[in-house]
Amino acid sequence: MAILARSIAAAILLLSTTTFGFAANKVIIILDASGSMWAQIDDKPKLEIARESLRTVLQSVPADDEIGFMAYGHREKGSCDDIQLIVPPQAGSASAISAAADSMKFLGKTPLTAAVKQAAEALKYTEDKATVVLITDGLETCGGDPCALGKELEASGVDFTADVVGFGLTADEGKQIACLADNTGGKYIQASDEKALQEALVETVAAPAPAPEPAPAPAPAPAPEPAKSEFNFMPTVVLAEGGDRVIEGNAWEVYKAKSDGTRGDNVTTEYGDYKANLEPGDYVVVARDGEAKTEQNFKIEAGQVYKPLFTLNAGTLILHPRPSQGADVASGASVVIAYPGVDNPPTYYGDTKVVLPAGDEKVTVTIGQGVVTETIPLAAGRVIDKDIIVGVGHVVANAYYVAGGDKADGSGTGFKVLKAKKKIDGTRDEVTYAYGPDSKFDLPPDDYVLIATVDLAVVEQPFSVKVGEFQDLKVAMNAGVLAITAPGTSKIEIFETKKDINGNRKSIGYAYDEKYQAAITAGDYAVVSEKSDNSKKEGAVTVKAGERVELTVQ
Template sequence: MAGLARSVAAAILLLSMTTFGFAANKVIIILDASGSMWAQIDGKPKLEIARESLRTVLQSVPAADEIGFMAYGHREKGSCDDIQLIVPPQAGSASAISAAADSLKFLGKTPLTAAVKQAAEALKYTEDKATVVLITDGLETCGGDPCALGKELEASGVDFTADVVGFGLTADEGKQIACLADNTGGKYIQASDEKALQEALVETVAAPAPAPAPEPAPAPAPAPEPAKPEFNFQPTVVMAEGGEPITDGNAWEIYKANSDGSRGDSVTTEYGTYNGNLEPGDYIVVARDDEAKVEQKFKIEAGQVYKPLFTLNAGTMLIHPRSSQGADISDEAHVDFTYPGGNTTHYGDTKIIVPAGEQKVTVQIGSGSVTETIQLTAGQKIEKDVIVGVGHVVFNAYYIAGGDKADSSGLGFEIVKAKKKIDGSRDDVEHSYGPDSKFWLPPDEYVAVTTLDLATVEEPFSIKVGDNQDIKVPLNAGVLAMSAPGAYSIEILSPKKDIEGNRKALGLNYGDTWQQAIPAGDYVVVRHMSDEGHDKEMPVTVKAGERTEITVTP
């Protein structure tokens, strides 16, 4: 499946850097932090696999190597300028890079060309030897030309190399990005499955570098061999019976066949049109194009030429996800395919080749989703807009209407259904944190529960399909900054006592300083000391939209 292959490829790249990236004196690792990294393998997100693999590999990097770390797409969803050199190239940077990777968010676009250019400049590639290792799970989405950049960096650099690993890209997509590596003398690596990851670990991490071989002595001229065919294996693959041969975007996987007929060791993987020579023996050959594949078994005999035909029995689907009728294609959409024999997930505008038969396509944008069942015949090409039917809303909070905008990290928005259930609770829909929190929601009545520290406000609103709302929530709150020198803890209580003489506790913080957003009103601040009998309380009034400072002294 493409989702699995993409994630495994990410881990392979990380684990392969000890071979082709870290051989240079100075290296910058570029990690794709786009939203597709949330796709899962066996319930585990790809981004977690990438983080753990990076942490493992960095432990084996020589301490003298100067390694840097760059990411893109980790701070903003739609920005092509979201590129950051987080850890400059330096010796002993393993822990800093691991910590940086662990803190990344994965949500943006793929400006890979600009990122490689910035990394080369950070390495002073026109003055020193420089290596960039690019980990990408998608193609360029910001208008860059990676092929042209490769030629530019190779021509102007002292000794510049770009190594690239794709996250399960198709062969056609791989060619579009492999040129960046080819044009700089680097390597393009594409993984296919879990086994490939295990082989990469043995080959790239465990295997020692071979010593230089001595110059061989001149060999005697070989005796002339009898003429033989240039190629003995020339397969052809078609989408459907009677269809035109596929010569681009497809792959050929050649395996030795075990005595029981199962797959043995991998012999080679080739792309596009394949003309090869196979030693006599038993083989299993897999023809693959995207999610469609078919295999045949062969017994190769000396002196024979084999020209087999493979029929994928597959078709092509082009899915254009849109939030509403007439809206732009959504880059944020999750497009899940369930096809005969498997399933996979893509993001945004999607072209996919799948086995013929019943296809279930589920498109999700935010909290809205729609599933369509499509019958696809072999050789057929279906292009379809899928309308999810959601509206868009952006939330911000203000201490007071027309006042200062709340931009604290403690700001949160929880969206719940407006209609209460029989027990009085409401169904949770979605949540987000920080200012400019964005939601895609199906049409309905909702309540936005906005929380900032001790201040909580419920804001009812409704959404229609195609809406684009900007909602400003007034908190009617201020900021209370409290100081209590020498205190063990600081507590905020309600000003009025109940019938038993107790006040309601509203918040507690350990230490002698504390600052909180809090609804406007009257409160009592208590300084708790470690010694009993030395507590001190002081009344305070907080005004909406204002900052109030109080010091509780002995």
């Protein structure tokens, strides 16, 4: 990854050619998004090192430099055509590139030769000066010849250069792709760890540009007359000592101070870059950003200007809750953050970005029935951007009257999920439940029993869940629909035909009406209608799976 940093830094250096006194050229950075980028260096995924390095280096790029961003292997697992120019070369693209890298999946193959070719064509390399920076942690896996491509691009391009970063490659592996850089007059850099990356960033990105020729000294301007300041209160807030000024997303609360120095009546609440003219008097001013806050007391005196500094002693936490490694962010995931000094932790949902007081942040993420808790130490002024993997599988349940038949989609359809393992008393723990067709469950890995109910029909079906696995559970109810009409009756009741040892039949269901319709397990049943005078009539019926049967009892 150190290489990655060097290569990116080199790309930035090339991008900033006007700054260094050369003709400006466009650059496309190509990022390897194959599945192997999940591998770790010093307990940190390579893809995270890549994202952080991109974000850091791009912040120092002049806004008018034109940078593009391409990736391969980020949408399909087995495709050699999965290459996409995500951000075309343009000025001010740093934030767009960082955002694209942050949201990208890493799961596919390595068509690096074809990607470099497409990037060169996007840069119109036969017409203009062009540079491509390839960051890869693997060799070509789609049959391309990077060495031959390098010769082709060098021969036909106006001034084409390819820099190649071999991230975590061995020396022998690096030789197999270094020719792409050598054949275009570029550089091959081998990076093996994050330290090397940092050194490369310092060496290349922080290198000072030549000082421009000094401009003629202007004639001294007459000294301005002292002017009265437009505002008398101009506070500044930072997350940490020596940090950048915060001017977006923050809030200011201004209160009159009571005699004991505590907050009195609210004077105003303002946002962002706050400037004001406050009447002389005593005030309490609160600075907030996210969940972090600090306050100071002030005595405003006439004719004085106050420019206080508020230090929140806070950092920024960016969390991406995912059901499994490499999966999309779960927008419905609840994210509860218990930060230092809070009694009732706030709850966020899906992608979460929040400013928090520095310290140990206890993060609890819930997706469906899956729950994971992590403690994340956050230092003042630091930004931590990380995935939270809950570790669940996704299940969609539906009931069918008979296998291959109609789906049961009425209001009487429901599903209950139980632990498969029975307790000592023979019962099972209930996990969750849902109603209606396409009932969805996010469950931790385990063995379960699904109890499906459609009106009077009930079926149990065991199933198991693995992390990241999707299951479409189709439960065959072996049931039909029984529609009963009993004119003039006040109650209809359905019984099993078989009697127990005491001569009693088991009641299956009943309704206080002249009509009763319900799904019921296939079999033979007795139907008894009862009038208000307690007189009864009985009928017999056979229900077949997947069929409707109508019965009139008179």
